[in-house]
Amino acid sequence: METLAFFYFDPMYFVYIGPAILLAMWAQMKVKSAYAHAGRVPARSGLTGAETAQRILNAHGITDVAIEPVKSFLGDHYDPRHKVLRLSPEVYHGRSLASLGIAAHEVGHAIQDSVAYAPLAIRNGLVPMASVGSNLSVALIIGGLLLMYMQIAFGGIVAAIGLGLFGVVVLFQVVNLPVEFNASRRAREILIGQGMVSAGEDKLVGKVLTAAAMTYVAATIVAIMHMLYYASLVFGRRN
Secondary structure (H helix, E strand, O other), rough: HHHHHHOOOOHHEEEEEEEEEEHHEEEEEEEHHHHHHHHHOOOOOOOHHHHHHHHHHHHHOOOOOOOOOOOOOOOOOOOOOOEEEEHHHHHHHOOOOHHHHHHHHHHHHHHHHOOOOOHHEEEHHHHHHHHHHHHHHHHHHHHHHHHHHHOOOOHHHHHHHHHHHHHHHHHHHHHHHHHHHHHHHHHHHHHHOOOOOOOHHHHHHHHHHHHHHHHHHHHHHHHHHHHEEEEEEHHHHHH
């Protein structure tokens, strides 16, 4: 029973993670609110998100990236392996400022890819290990802690391996921040530079992209606080 209480009812978990979770919830509410507001404002250009993306790709001479709709709300992303820009139906067909802003942001990643933007290359290189880490790290940490609790010698090694894998997940989140902020900056500059939005419209586009960026900041803080909490368990139990 003591072991179960140790893992499931540790009040220190909420001390470490609670504020970060609240920040993440706030960020999600902000992005949904900003998207809903900008989603009701039609862009003066009359372009859809897909048309906006294609114009930007053409302007940058990028001819090997396809654009396709994906059935996922706010599931917009650029796939660098398959050179595909996937846009949710609301963005792909939408003619709002939110649609243009999100489409341009995702094209920003395609531009980063085409110019070999270093943080994007590092992030993409971390994907395999981060995927392994997200799937195995917590199980190894908890398993290692259980072995340590039972005073089995190699429990600390198992927990340390899990902690190292989770560290890769945290590193991925940290590297992802400049990638996302850079894509948003490129998006706003491109939209204004090519006359697809006015200076007044850019303010609303900026609110959507800034709110979206805050979700990445919140996710990074959540990951860091989880890392610190797990480290306190591993090294605290070892001592």
